Every structure is written in C-alpha cells, then in structure tokens.
Amino acid sequence: VSFDDLDLMELRRRRGAKWSRCASDAIPAWVADMDYPVAEPIRAVLRQMIEASDLGYPQGPDPEGLATVFARRMRERFGWDVDPHRVEVLTDVVQGLHLSVELFSNPGDGVVTPLPIYPPFLDAVSGNGRRPVWQRFELTADGYRIDFERLRAEFVPDTRVMLVCNPHNPTGRVLTRAELGELAALAIERDMVIVSDEIHADLVYGGHRHVPLATLSPGIAERTITLTSASKAFNIAGLRCAVAAFGSAELHRRFRSVHHHARGGIGALGLAATEAAWTQGDEWLRDVVRCLEANRDLVAGHIASRWPLVRAGIPEATYLYWMDFSAAGLPSLPGDFLLEKARVMLAAGGPFGEGFEACARLNFATSTGILREILGRMDDAMAAGRGQ
Ligand SMILES: Cc1ncc(COP(=O)(O)O)c(C=O)c1O
Numbered sequence: 001v002s003f004d005d006l007d008l009m010e011l012r013r014r015r016g017a018k019w020s021r022c023a024s025d026a027i028p029a030w031v032a033d034m035d036y037p038v039a040e041p042i043r044a045v046l047r048q049m050i051e052a053s054d055l056g057y058p059q060g061p062d063p064e065g066l067a068t069v070f071a072r073r074m075r076e077r078f079g080w081d082v083d084p085h086r087v088e089v090l091t092d093v094v095q096g097l098h099l100s101v102e103l104f105s106n107p108g109d110g111v112v113t114p115l116p117i118y119p120p121f122l123d124a125v126s127g128n129g130r131r132p133v134w135q136r137f138e139l140t141a142d143g144y145r146i147d148f149e150r151l152r153a154e155f156v157p158d159t160r161v162m163l164v165c166n167p168h169n170p171t172g173r174v175l176t177r178a179e180l181g182e183l184a185a186l187a188i189e190r191d192m193v194i195v196s197d198e199i200h201a202d203l204v205y206g207g208h209r210h211v212p213l214a215t216l217s218p219g220i221a222e223r224t225i226t227l228t229s230a231s232k233a234f235n236i237a238g239l240r241c242a243v244a245a246f247g248s249a250e251l252h253r254r255f256r257s258v259h260h261h262a263r264g265g266i267g268a269l270g271l272a273a274t275e276a277a278w279t280q281g282d283e284w285l286r287d288v289v290r291c292l293e294a295n296r297d298l299v300a301g302h303i304a305s306r307w308p309l310v311r312a313g314i315p316e317a318t319y320l321y322w323m324d325f326s327a328a329g330l331p332s333l334p335g336d337f338l339l340e341k342a343r344v345m346l347a348a349g350g351p352f353g354e355g356f357e358a359c360a361r362l363n364f365a366t367s368t369g370i371l372r373e374i375l376g377r378m379d380d381a382m383a384a385g386r387g388q
Pocket of ligand 1: 032091092093094095118165169197199200229231232237241242
C-alpha cells in the first residue's frame with residue numbers, strides 16, 4: 001500500500017468532518033482521522049456486506065464474537081488475559097467514559113483527569129457536574145512528565161474515579177510501567193475506580209512499549225475498566241464500535257445496570273470492520289506505523305531546526321503533535337492565526353483545558369507531500385507573524 005499517494009482533490013470530496021469542515025483553500029490537520037486508504041481486509045468485508053445487502057440488525061454482540069477476538073488480540077500483543085465474558089461492545093469510547101463517570105461517582109465528587117486532554121474527557125467530568133482533580137503533564141527536558149506532587153496536592157475528599165489516557169492525546173506520551181504504577185498506587189490508596197482509555201495503543205513508535213494498565217497486578221485489574229477500539233489505529237472512526245473490558249464482576253454488573261437500549265446499538269458494519277481489523281489488519285498497521293513514525297520525525301526535525309520558539313515534546317505514540325506557541329510571539333491564538341495566515345487547520349489548544357489557549361495540535365497522518373505543504377505554509381505565516 002502506498003500512503004504517500006494521496007490526492008488533495010479526492011480528499012476534499014470526503015464527507016467526514018475532517019475534510020468537509022475545512023475551507024477549500026485550507027488543509028485540515030485537526031480531528032484525529034488519518035488520510036490513508038483503509039486496510040484491504042476491512043474494505044473487503046464492508047464491500048461484501050453492502051453488495052449482499054447484508055445490512056440488517058447485527059447478531060449479538062455476544063462474548064463468543066468480538067469480545068473473544070479482542071481477548072485473543074490482547075493476549076498476543078500485550079500478554080494480557082481478558083475474560084471475554086467481562087467485555088461489553090459499545091458504540092464508542094467516549095460513551096464508555098461518560099457512563100463510567102456517571103456510574104462510579106456522584107455529582108460534586110472529584111475525578112482525576114489528565115491535563116491537557118482530549119476535550120471529551122472534560123465534558124465527561126465537568127459536563128457531568130464532577131470536579132476535575134488535575135493530573136498534569138509538564139514539559140521537562142525529558143519530554144512531558146506527570147507532576148505527581150501536584151496531583152497529590154489536588155485531591156479532594158470524595159475523589160472516586162481516575163481517568164487515564166494512555167497513550168496520551170494530545171502529548172503522545174506512552175506511560176512507563178513505573179508511571180502507571182504510581183497512578184495505580186494512588187487509586188488503590190484512595191479506593192478509586194480506574195478508567196483507562198487505551199485507544200492509541202496500536203500506534204506506538206520505536207523505543208516505547210504500551211503496557212495495558214490492567215496487567216500491572218490483579219489488585220489493579222480488579223478496579224480497572226479499559227476502553228479501546230479499532231477506530232484510531234485502523235482509521236474507521238465513522239463506523240462507531242468500541243469495547244470496554246471490566247476487571248471485576250462487580251464493575252461489570254454496575255455497568256450493565258444501565259439498560260442496553262440506553263447504551264445504544266452497535267452497527268453491523270462497525271462490528272465486522274473491527275473484527276477484520278483485529279484479525280487481518282496487522283500487516284497494514286505495521287506499514288502505517290512506519291509511515292507515521294517517519295512523519296513524526298519530519299515534524300520533530302522541522303520544529304528543532306526552524307521553529308526554536310515553539311515548545312513541544314516528541315510524540316512516542318499517536319499521530320498527534322502538541323505544540324506550545326506561547327513564546328512564539330504570534331499576534332493571535334495559534335489555531336486562529338494558522339488558519340487565517342497559513343490556511344492550515346490545526347486543533348485549537350483551548351478545548352484541551354484552561355491555560356492551553358496558546359497551544360495547538362497538529363495531525364500528521366497524511367502523505368509526506370501534504371505534510372511538507374502544511375509545514376511550509378506554517379513557515380511562511382510564522383515568519384511573517386514573528387513565530388520563527
Ligand atoms: C484518547 C481518545 N479517546 C477516545 C477517542 C474517540 O473514540 P470514539 O470515537 O470511539 O469515542 C479519541 C479520538 O481521537 C481519543 O483520542
């Protein structure tokens with residue numbers, strides 16, 4: 001497969017949010033979709049279902065289906081033993097976040113929340129009347145690190161749930177076993193439920209390794225709900241399918257107390273595509289990760305050589321590059337400035353948490369040619385706006 005052979009005109013005809021919400025003279029690099037063609041085994045199963053008009057209500061999902069495929073994959077990739085009977089298939093990962101916060105905490109309680117963070121985490125916490133207890137990523141000489149001392153000082157008495165995002169959107173950090181252990185120790189100390197969003201686990205670069213939080217110890221597993229899906233790594237977010245794995249029967253029972261009709265239905269295409277991704281997609285995935293890693297290096301080199309005033313840590317996973325423009329002397333917020341002057345659309349920093357207005361997130365999952373065009377446009381605008 002060639003991931004470098006993308007045609008801008010064709011991309012602009014896509015109906016998805018990434019391209020359709022972007023003006024025709026601008027290049028979108030905001031929402032977390034990749035521009036690459038989807039893996040052939042996924043295309044094949046979707047084509048087959050459409051051609052056979054096989055679009056009726058799907059079977060199940062039952063533990064023998066996608067849950068078993070997921071459990072096998074977790075064992076093979078991470079040595080993690082998941083009981084398929086403790087897996088639920090959901091519409092999406094964000095649904096799992098919301099339901100977990102609502103079920104395992106009360107209005108006014110604290111919820112440990114990473115910062116900066118993929119904005120739906122903030123909706124799940126503040127939007128549900130909970131108080132965020134910030135787990136901050138600070139940029140150090142070694143990249144982004146969790147400020148554990150500050151986290152300890154932030155705790156409020158009724159902090160019932162800890163949200164973890166690993167690998168982390170937007171910084172691209174892959175937490176080490178030691179960092180995960182420190183987070184989990186806090187959760188045990190305060191008897192918290194951990195909700196671990198591991199949706200980017202398949203997009204990890206050389207030198208780093210994803211550790212599922214639930215593999216740390218049986219004591220940690222039993223208080224952990226792991227959420228993931230094939231939607232990021234296999235680029236099928238529009239198909240709406242995710243899984244939640246519960247570390248104890250009690251967590252599972254509480255989750256299932258929400259009626260399945262209220263939890264929403266699962267689409268037949270999403271189920272089939274996810275199964276194809278997880279059973280036949282790994283060759284494609286290897287190629288994509290190689291291509292993304294080269295793009296990551298291209299952006300890292302560009303920042304180092306051309307934009308000394310932009311502060312950023314190098315992503316260890318994800319196709320997202322989080323940049324702090326606060327020292328770059330731009331005349332307006334970077335998202336607005338770059339859209340207006342460079343005609344590139346990044347994700348603005350503000351929604352990732354208060355205090356991140358001068359940051360922006362670049363999605364580098366596109367062809368090298370389009371990525372170079374994006375960086376070149378940013379060079380010109382920043383030179384004019386004093387960012388370089
Ligand atoms: C950390 C994280 N969680 C969840 C999602 C969204 O997942 P879903 O579409 O399954 O809700 C994303 C999408 O970018 C993400 O980055």
